[in-house]
Amino acid sequence: MPLKMEPESLKRLSQKSLKRTLHLFSPIHGQFPRPDPKTKRIRLSHKVVSEFSGIIKTLQVPQPSTGSGNQDTKQGAQNSLLVGPSMFPSSPRIPSSSSSSSGFRSHRPWKMYRVISGHKGTVMSVAFDPSNQWFCTGSADRTIKIWDLASGTLKLSLTGHIGQIRGLAVSKRNPYMFSAADDKQVKCWDLEHNTVIKSYHGHSSGIYCLALHPTNDNILVTGGRDSVCRVWDIRSRQQTLALSGHDNTVCSVLTRPTDPQVVTGSHDSTIRFWDIRNSGKAMSTLTHHKKSVRAMALAPDPRDHSIVSASTDNIKKFNLPRGEFLHNYHVLSQRNTSTGTIINSMAVNEDGVLATAGDNGSLWFWDWKSGYNVQQAQTIAQPGSLDCEESIFALAYDVTESSTLLPPITKMNHNPPYPPIDPTTFDLIVIGTGLPESILSAAASTASKSVLHLDPNPFYGSHFSSLPLSDLTSFLTFHSTSPSPDGHLHDFTVLDFATRPLYSSVDISNFAPQLLHQHSRKFNIDVAGPRVLFCADQAIDLMLKSGASQYMEFKSIDATFVGDGKGNLWTVPDSRAAIFKDKSLGLMEKNQLMRFFKLVQGHLAGEEASKVSEEDLQTPFVDFLNKMGLPPKIKSFILYAIAMADYDQGDGGDLLKTKHGIDQLALYSASIGRFQNAPGAMIYPVYGQGELCQAFCRRAAVKGCLYVLRMPVTSLLIDKESGGYKGVRLASGQDIFSKKLILDPSFTVPSLSGSSSPNPLQGKLPLFNFREDRRKVARGICITKSSLKPDISNILIVYPPRSLFPEQVTSIRLLQIGSNLAVCPPGMFVLYISTLCSSNDQGKKLLNAVINTLLTIPDSINSESNAAVQSETVESGCAVQNETAESSLAAVCDPGEGKPTVLWSALYIQELSLGQVDFICSTPMPDGDLNYNNVVDASVKLFQHVYPDEEFFPEIVSSENSEDDGGVALET
Structure with a gap:
């Protein structure tokens, strides 16, 4: 039985606080006197009560209603104390009937009843259809597969990503599915026509997670390796917010109908709450974890404003919206003998059963409210599998009342260092x-x-x-x-x-x-x-x-300059407006340059008065510029900063012809102002x-x-x-x-x-x-x-x-x-x-x-x-x-x-x-x-x-994809 707590004096509380301070900051712990046995018992009792309250109870085996039963078994159960994982793997824990006072609910055991295979790479993500007829999986083989939920048969395979697919989400209101991958792309799939209808571009590195807003069907949230969580307008494909603050990969994200509407977990060991109504302002940062926060889950009951986060060190529960720490789930008992299990995924159903999946193939089930570990299971890889293939990356419940759990769908076949290619x-x-x-x-x-x-x-x-x-x-x-x-x-x-x-x-x-x-x-x-x-x-x-x-x-590109050996940089006057603004040119030089540009424009427009003769077109461009009477400074601008000549045009070597030089001027001139948001000639x-x-x-x-x-x-x-x-x-x-x-x-x-x-x-x-x-x-x-x-x-x-x-x-x-x-x-x-x-x-x-x-x-x-x-x-x-x-x-x-x-x-x-x-x-x-x-x-x-008989990118009369707008996206 747990020891009763004895009242602690202010002196003992101060002593405990001092010891903790010394333990954290003093390199010489031996200076503090060792606690006596009574203090040790008090400390142990306090730790048991504070950390295992509502979890560790005397085991009560439910008796038949007739009152008959094995008295020895009953007596033995009453005298047993459960601390840690004393049950065999894959076995449910039976709490006492009195545990209901602590909020614990009895849950039925979970069993694996089907193994579905078909991917050639590890399954990284999974999502269910709201109608509960099918589910989809994304894999490291760069494909998305849609499966029939009842039979487990493959219905469709989708390709389009060029990186492993780490995130999937299915819209509850529209026939759309969203996918995120390591190729920096988020795609919106039309499930009626099985095609991509929208793509979202903005991440500078691979995307690790995505989520749809539960009430606003026009908000999509993604997080990736660039340490940024991005909020998208689904219809316009525009990024509305960039939630910056993490120092490492954003690997998990949750969305809520109330503040904080976005919660992110990162490899920097922090959890951040974001106010997307107030320009993406960070509301608070939780630093309770010591290692990467790879998975999070929201409370199944809308009235329960709490979340659970998973890391290698522990599973922790917090209250929203302020993020008060509630209690640990004590995942320390889930560790291997040498290293801690990395929890890659978690999911919770309406019955309050939280499932967590680790990189060692472990699958644990918890009671959401109390944090009681109700069941443990271990996935069994097929013969020939690699040790790393035991990892579970995808975990989800379906949307039925029975809340059947979808176990991890990972590849179980031996995967050589280089996977086979099919067809050949x-x-x-x-x-x-x-x-x-x-x-x-x-x-x-x-x-x-x-x-x-x-x-x-x-x-x-x-x-x-x-x-x-x-x-x-x-x-x-x-x-x-x-x-x-x-x-x-x-x-x-x-x-x-x-x-x-x-x-x-x-x-x-x-x-x-x-x-x-x-x-x-x-x-x-x-x-x-x-x-x-x-x-x-x-x-x-x-x-x-x-x-x-x-x-x-x-x-x-904001500006172009011509430099010299003294460190001077001269702005290139590449347009009429730039010529008038240039203070380094004299009035005569400006007039000469304007007349030259006007002559070239007239020649390109086919004006007879401005047409350059064929003889001049075949002469070196530098000779043509000399013929036009341009000074050396202007010639240098035109030859090397606009026509982009590679070699010295005055030594008789690799000389640029006038025809090519005028073509370069035409390209430069046509580039200025082609796109509204690009004031210059060049873009990057x-x-x-x-x-x-x-x-x-x-x-x-x-x-x-x-x-x-x-x-x-x-x-x-x-x-x-x-x-x-x-x-x-x-x-x-x-x-x-x-x-x-x-x-x-x-x-x-x-x-x-x-x-x-x-x-x-x-x-x-x-x-x-x-x-x-x-x-x-x-x-x-x-x-x-x-x-x-x-x-x-x-x-x-x-x-x-x-x-x-x-x-x-x-x-x-x-x-x-x-x-x-x-x-x-x-x-x-x-x-x-x-x-x-x-x-x-x-x-x-x-x-x-x-x-x-x-x-x-x-x-x-x-x-x-x-x-x-x-x-x-x-x-x-x-x-x-x-x-x-x-x-x-x-x-x-x-x-x-x-x-x-x-x-x-x-x-x-x-x-x-x-x-x-x-x-x-x-x-x-x-x-x-x-x-x-x-x-x-x-x-x-x-x-x-x-392919001499094929056309190089034939013109498309009707767009096959609604996202092909035929334009170049330019940012201001």
């Missing part, structure tokens, strides 16, 4: 998810070709991707080696693929490792920067034509350039393309008799066949291209030959905490040839992007620099010239306080410099000289190449241009080569 034959296989490959995949899928799109990387974009800081470092310095496949040959000759390094002389310097490590996942750094899109260029037209524009948002995608690749991949997925990431390809399969291409072999050993193949430019086939021994296939298979470009692209990335131009975040700076030093023969371009484009944390800026070069040393010299002109390197300020430890990776040729003196960070960020200070930098040289054969095509590497016109042109030519 396609029209086209594309390897790599760079921009050209993604465009070709979307175009082929639109042309009704069956396409398999593979990528050995765990992310989309390849050489055109936008990556977090740590992933970027790994990508630039990583030299992949394909795993060895199984050795079966069948009727094919197997030619092993090899990957060639495309980045060299990689130098990475980190002057604030602790600061940047804390925000590493908040960066989206472009591998192939700097790049922008002109509002009227081919890439924009292609996105509108293909429908990829609906998956992207853009913001305008929110979340980085890697979103372009993902937009086309999403378009391809909607058209039926199958995507598999983390899938290395090891070999090429060649028919022994004909010598023709047949397919590829994956790292898993599986052979996949196709009629055509498109490769990432990093792949080579040394068995054909580099073998000196006679090869019987060389006369049959066209030589896999890369057209090497002797030029290289030198690229640099810098992170700063201040802008190059005060009050301007997104700017482009061009350094014409000879502007920095006499030997500079190429233009150097610098693009600064701020946090308003979600590429870096607030208060930071990312600078991209690039130029063409003929050697690594020349490229590094050009990059360093710009950095030394505009920025401050910490070592040059205070070499003693900024002592660095430099380690060189010999194999990769990468020098990584880590700053150890974080205490001087304040001085580093504010040198007092007006120039931004570098927190992190990366300089590297990228190769240029393009190669193709008859049945096998290789896509181009990112070039040195500022826009994507050459990439789009190369993609069109490759598609026409592969």
Whole structure:
């Protein structure tokens, strides 16, 4: 029997409080005297009463109404004391009849009666139809499956996401289902037509949870890895609120009809209450948990304003709206022998039975009101399962009065490191998810070709991707080696693929490792920067034509400047309004520039008086500008900041023709004002350039393309008799066949291209030959905490040839992007620099010239306080410099000289190449241009080569999807 509480004096209470304080804050606990046995008994009694009140009772076995029964059993039950999980697994606990006074209800036991399988990946989410006829599951295999509830048979499979599906919700009032996935997408599905009718874009990383508002059918709430909970207007697809405050992934969310209407749990171990009526203001923050809050549940009774939250350390119950702590559910007894169980999901039914599911396969049932553990169960994996497959990620009750529990629907079959692909034959296989490959995949899928799109990387974009800081470092310095496949040959000759390094002389310097490590996942750094899109260029037209524009948002580049070696930045007068506002130009220069622009506009409009002769169109553009009498300063603006010439136009080398120069002016002029919210000529995608690749991949997925990431390809399969291409072999050993193949430019086939021994296939298979470009692209990335131009975040700076030093023969371009484009944390800026070069040393010299002109390197300020430890990776040729003196960070960020200070930098040289054969095509590497016109042109030519009878993205007369509005989303 529990010991009776004795009255404690003020002195004892003070003593207990002092001991707790010493235990928390004193490193020498032995200084406090040990408690006597009486104090120990009082302390134990107090703990038992306070923490187990209403839970631990003398076990009473209900007796038959006749009064007969086994007296020994009754007496033994009366003398037993239940502390912890004394019952066998899968057995219900029978409380005493007197426990009703503490609010406990007797619940019937739960049993597993059916195992439903069909997914090829772990089931991450589950939701029920309000009519209780079917339920849906979302899986790591990127599919949503709809099942008949009565029979458990598969009714429908839906594809469209390109990441594992972590959240599902079914509307109670409309025939809509909502899904959220790791691909940053939230989709609204029309269940009558089984199609996507709306998509919601705004998260900068994977989405972990979503919920529909219980009373307002136009509110959708999502939370994700970007640490933000977002509130959406379902009908307009607009984000109405961004609930910021968490420091880590928002992994659970609840919605209520009354305040707080939104409750979020995060990996930062906190729970936050939000007032969405008052601009998303945080009402309160609960810090009771010590570890990630992965799951939450609302009280089943609307009159009970309480919630339960789950973490590894405990299950806790709170009262709303203020968040007062009520009691623990004492999940400590659910732990393994070594580590605590991570509770991934929980659900509660109308009878007040709370179910919690853990990563070790445990399934526990609790009485909601008292916190009594009424039953324990353990899922049984089928033979051959991996230990990690015991985890339960999805848990839900149906909507009937019986509240039948849907047990976890996880894959039970052994899953090899590389899952099998079905079917095994396609029209086209594309390897790599760079921009050209993604465009070709979307175009082929639109042309009704069956396409398999593979990528050995765990992310989309390849050489055109936008990556977090740590992933970027790994990508630039990583030299992949394909795993060895199984050795079966069948009727094919197997030619092993090899990957060639495309980045060299990689130098990475980190002057604030602790600061940047804390925000590493908040960066989206472009591998192939700097790049922008002109509002009227081919890439924009292609996105509108293909429908990829609906998956992207853009913001305008604020200004363009021309720089010199003294640090001066001159605004480029690229429009009539800009010319009049420019104070650096004299009146005569303004008149000359205006007359020139008017002449070009008249020529483009077909006016006879302004028409440029054919002879002049074929002359160098610089000669035409000289003929027009323009001064050197104006010529430099036009040649290098508007026409974007790469090389010095005065040395007689690679000269720009007048026809091409006028076309560039026409593109620039047509880009200004094309979109209402873009005042300039150039725009940049929110979340980085890697979103372009993902937009086309999403378009391809909607058209039926199958995507598999983390899938290395090891070999090429060649028919022994004909010598023709047949397919590829994956790292898993599986052979996949196709009629055509498109490769990432990093792949080579040394068995054909580099073998000196006679090869019987060389006369049959066209030589896999890369057209090497002797030029290289030198690229640099810098992170700063201040802008190059005060009050301007997104700017482009061009350094014409000879502007920095006499030997500079190429233009150097610098693009600064701020946090308003979600590429870096607030208060930071990312600078991209690039130029063409003929050697690594020349490229590094050009990059360093710009950095030394505009920025401050910490070592040059205070070499003693900024002592660095430099380690060189010999194999990769990468020098990584880590700053150890974080205490001087304040001085580093504010040198007092007006120039931004570098927190992190990366300089590297990228190769240029393009190669193709008859049945096998290789896509181009990112070039040195500022826009994507050459990439789009190369993609069109490759598609026409592969499918000469098919139209490249045919015009769609009637939209197949109501979300295709045919516009580009621009943010102000």
